[in-house]
Amino acid sequence: MTHWINSPDTLRERLANPPRTVGLDTEFIRERTYWPQLALVQIALGQDGTAAAADEILLVDACIDDMAAALAPLLTNPDVVKVMHSPSEDLVAFQHACGALPTPLFDTQAAAALAGIGAGMSYQKLVHALTGTELAKGETRSDWLRRPLSPAQLDYAADDVRHLHVLHAQLQATLDASGRSSWLDEDSTRQLDAAADPDPDPWPHLGLRSARFLDADGQHRLLRLLRWRELQARASDRPRGWILDNELAVTLARRNPADRSACDALLDAAPKAPRGLREALWHALATPLPDEAAAPLAKDDESDRKRLRALQEAVATLAAELQLPEGVLASRRMLEPLLNGAGWAGALAGWRRRLLEPRLAPLLDP
Secondary structure (H helix, E strand, O other): OEEEEOOHHHHHHHOOOOOOEEEEEEEEEOOOOOOOEEEEEEEEOOOOOOOOOOOOEEEEEOOOOOHHHHHHHHHHOOOOEEEEOOOHHHHHHHHHHHOOOOOOEEEHHHHHHHOOOOOOOOHHHHHHHHHOOOOOOOOOOOOOOOOOOOHHHHHHHHHHHHOHHHHHHHHHHHHHHHOOHHHHHHHHHHHHHHHHOOOOOOOHHHHOHHHHHOOHHHHHHHHHHHHHHHHHHHHHOOOHHHHOOHHHHHHHHHHOOOOHHHHHHHHHOOOOOOOOOHHHHHHHHHOOOOOHHHOOOOOOOHHHHHHHHHHHHHHHHHHHHHOOOHHHHHOHHHHHHHHOOOOOOHHHOOHHHHHHHHHHHHHHOO
16 A cells, blocks of 8 residues: 655654665656755555565655654664665765665665676666566656656656565575675665765766876866866755866866966857856866875876776676676776776775785786
């Protein structure tokens, strides 16, 4: 049975004695804002000790005042496992709206990858693979902030958590049998830590492939612009691209306008240039950062490409031995920081390092 919850007190009553495992999902809007606007939270209560599709689903109206506070105790309850599918953006939405994160966390998409079922599988594909059930996809781009929600939206939202208990039971059993449950625990902890940490990426230029075609000074200028854009986007709650799109940022960094008038000329020629932020943009572009000299540089020389290919081949060999998708063991984005001297940090720490370092360390020697 599905219940529409639009009262914080009703939600508190429903969650007074939660089961040991709940399915959890959100619907949010992020088209015009930096932070996701939490609109709906779906909670599949199910029954302890069963692996059947949830028979009780709460659809929680997150637009109601005080609803976020009523949700927080469930999110932080250490005795209740929260089962979610590919929850990275949901975690940001919860952190921003509720000041809390769903912990402990079981990510069914990550679990399916570690179980060797497939990498990056959608919820619909994973449900079909494990249960044979076909789910509708028609409401993925709905306006979840409107009220009332349509019957089709309500059905779609309920289906998004209805099968999470089944997926959890099957995937947990597979991971336990293969000795990989601790791998998922490490990855889940890292996901939660990333969502809890409000600090932006210190080196955002490394995420743009076009940065590797800039010289060191150009990459430093690009770094200045991207850090400025991040601060502006967060402060104004607007998408990064609305502040300054990537293409224009790279153009400004490459062209290096000599003065404010030259910078304005470049902005005048760009249809997506920020109109009301020209002074601030110029100041950001022209002002060196105190730590930019320490910034790792994106590289594109043949020797680095050869070393990266060698790393990827070693990863592919080990992934085949482990029957894991290559990108799950170590994607290109994970490997590139190794070439920049960043070490075994982030996703490469923990279980991945234990498996990969013996194979990759010899390839990293200059």
